[in-house]
Amino acid sequence: MISILPVEGLPELGAGDDLGALLARAASFEHGDVLVVAQKAISKTEGRVVRLEEVEPGERARELAAGRDPRHAQVILDESTRIVRERDGFVIAETRHGFVCGSAGVDASNAPEAGTLVLLPVDPDASAERLRARIRELNGAAVAVIVSDSFGRPWRLGTTDVAIGVAGLRPLLDLEGRRDPAGYELHSTVIAVADEIAGAAELAMRKLARMPAAIVRGLDLAGEGSARELIMPAERDLFR
Amino acid sequence: MISILPVEGLPELGAGDDLGALLARAASFEHGDVLVVAQKAISKTEGRVVRLEEVEPGERARELAAGRDPRHAQVILDESTRIVRERDGFVIAETRHGFVCGSAGVDASNAPEAGTLVLLPVDPDASAERLRARIRELNGAAVAVIVSDSFGRPWRLGTTDVAIGVAGLRPLLDLEGRRDPAGYELHSTVIAVADEIAGAAELAMRKLARMPAAIVRGLDLAGEGSARELIMPAERDLFR
Numbered sequence: 001m002i003s004i005l006p007v008e009g010l011p012e013l014g015a016g017d018d019l020g021a022l023l024a025r026a027a028s029f030e031h032g033d034v035l036v037v038a039q040k041a042i043s044k045t046e047g048r049v050v051r052l053e054e055v056e057p058g059e060r061a062r063e064l065a066a067g068r069d070p071r072h073a074q075v076i077l078d079e080s081t082r083i084v085r086e087r088d089g090f091v092i093a094e095t096r097h098g099f100v101c102g103s104a105g106v107d108a109s110n111a112p113e114a115g116t117l118v119l120l121p122v123d124p125d126a127s128a129e130r131l132r133a134r135i136r137e138l139n140g141a142a143v144a145v146i147v148s149d150s151f152g153r154p155w156r157l158g159t160t161d162v163a164i165g166v167a168g169l170r171p172l173l174d175l176e177g178r179r180d181p182a183g184y185e186l187h188s189t190v191i192a193v194a195d196e197i198a199g200a201a202e203l204a205m206r207k208l209a210r211m212p213a214a215i216v217r218g219l220d221l222a223g224e225g226s227a228r229e230l231i232m233p234a235e236r237d238l239f240r
Numbered sequence: 241m242i243s244i245l246p247v248e249g250l251p252e253l254g255a256g257d258d259l260g261a262l263l264a265r266a267a268s269f270e271h272g273d274v275l276v277v278a279q280k281a282i283s284k285t286e287g288r289v290v291r292l293e294e295v296e297p298g299e300r301a302r303e304l305a306a307g308r309d310p311r312h313a314q315v316i317l318d319e320s321t322r323i324v325r326e327r328d329g330f331v332i333a334e335t336r337h338g339f340v341c342g343s344a345g346v347d348a349s350n351a352p353e354a355g356t357l358v359l360l361p362v363d364p365d366a367s368a369e370r371l372r373a374r375i376r377e378l379n380g381a382a383v384a385v386i387v388s389d390s391f392g393r394p395w396r397l398g399t400t401d402v403a404i405g406v407a408g409l410r411p412l413l414d415l416e417g418r419r420d421p422a423g424y425e426l427h428s429t430v431i432a433v434a435d436e437i438a439g440a441a442e443l444a445m446r447k448l449a450r451m452p453a454a455i456v457r458g459l460d461l462a463g464e465g466s467a468r469e470l471i472m473p474a475e476r477d478l479f480r
Contacts, residue, residue: 001244001245001246002244003241003244092478100394109429150431153393154394154479155471155477155479156470158413158431159429159430160439172398192399193398196439196440199440200242204242232394233397238394
């Protein structure tokens with residue numbers, strides 16, 4: 001059996017908070033647990049917040065904004081290496097990490113205050129690794145950590161949470177060379193387990209409840225890996 | 241807490257099997273459970289299996305196959321309304337249901353025998369509804385049912401399981417108009433909970449273990465809905 005346990009009782013988070021210590025106090029961890037933490041909790045404690053009043057939009061940002069706040073568009077451009085699609089001020093962009101997502105992960109909802117935007121962590125794998133080390137130090141448990149964010153998908157409505165940072169976990173489960181019960185080789189079955197775990201954790205988090213973390217217990221996926229493994233290499237990408 | 245319990249002990253499935261009765265015997269259900277069943281289990285019992293030796297490939301199929309088996313390509317074409325991308329015999333297509341996925345959901349792995357292909361159910365919502373009614377009849381429990389399949393995603397490696405059929409569940413959770421803790425209206429937050437549930441169930445199923453079903457317990461999402469709600473309307477689709 002797999003269990004998904006929300007981490008309850010975290011305070012409102014701000015820059016400089018010791019999120020690992022707060023999590024270690026709020027929850028009890030077991031060896032092999034996967035701790036999933038929403039990106040915004042990480043970004044806030046890492047100070048990845050921009051004040052709109054300090055942003056000077058350029059010409060491209062005014063064009064991209066299409067009538068919306070051009071300062072918001074400027075922040076999206078600053079976080080992007082490539083605009084994948086744009087329409088009516090809605091932007092899908094590739095981030096500096098290589099993730100393709102809405103607004104390059106720049107978000108106004110759940111921002112600490114009006115007039116601010118929350119950015120993705122600079123290095124979400126490193127953020128995950130720091131949390132993992134801190135929980136190990138304080139709690140003794142060897143947990144894996146996933147930093148999650150809500151991404152939209154082409155062709156399907158609604159967001160699902162996916163992994164943008166990983167520590168202590170193999171994000172892909174490759175069944176290559178194994179055989180299914182009929183003897184067929186499963187030559188192309190690679191499962192993005194880290195994304196499925198992030199989505200499962202979201203079911204327990206509920207965005208409104210100030211509950212930015214959940215524990216997924218009962219998996220057996222410990223190992224080493226990076227969320228960058230989840231990025232489709234450009235040469236295999238049919239949608240560039 | 242949310243729990244994910246694999247349904248163990250199902251026999252090898254074939255056309256005409258009473259899958260609802262087999263599931264009702266293999267597992268005990270509680271009110272509010274979400275039963276997730278892998279598409280292939282449904283398709284096999286519904287006889288959605290094609291023998292390659294009975295397929296006559298046309299010219300377009302030979303072209304699409306790009307050196308692979310043109311009969312396989314013909315079956316993909318028969319299941320498709322639109323080819324979205326193709327490269328080296330790898331095809332992403334829109335199915336008759338409106339889902340965009342690899343090979344229009346046509347699959348050789350986990351086929352009942354060599355030389356056969358498994359197709360998606362004709363109406364996965366109806367398949368889900370039949371299972372739901374049968375379990376209600378035999379077990380008394382009002383469960384929701386999701387028919388799941390493994391879909392690839394643009395820009396990200398690996399598959400995640402998503403919902404292609406739904407009964408007794410609202411597949412999208414719309415937070416429109418609600419406010420996050422900072423008072424921001426979450427005007428664009430729609431969560432594809434049915435897809436997250438399907439992915440969570442996949443973590444317990446494990447493709448190799450002949451375990452095509454899992455129960456997700458502890459959610460509170462009962463309602464009415466269709467997996468077609470998860471399909472992005474063409475006018476909002478930036479990737480047509």
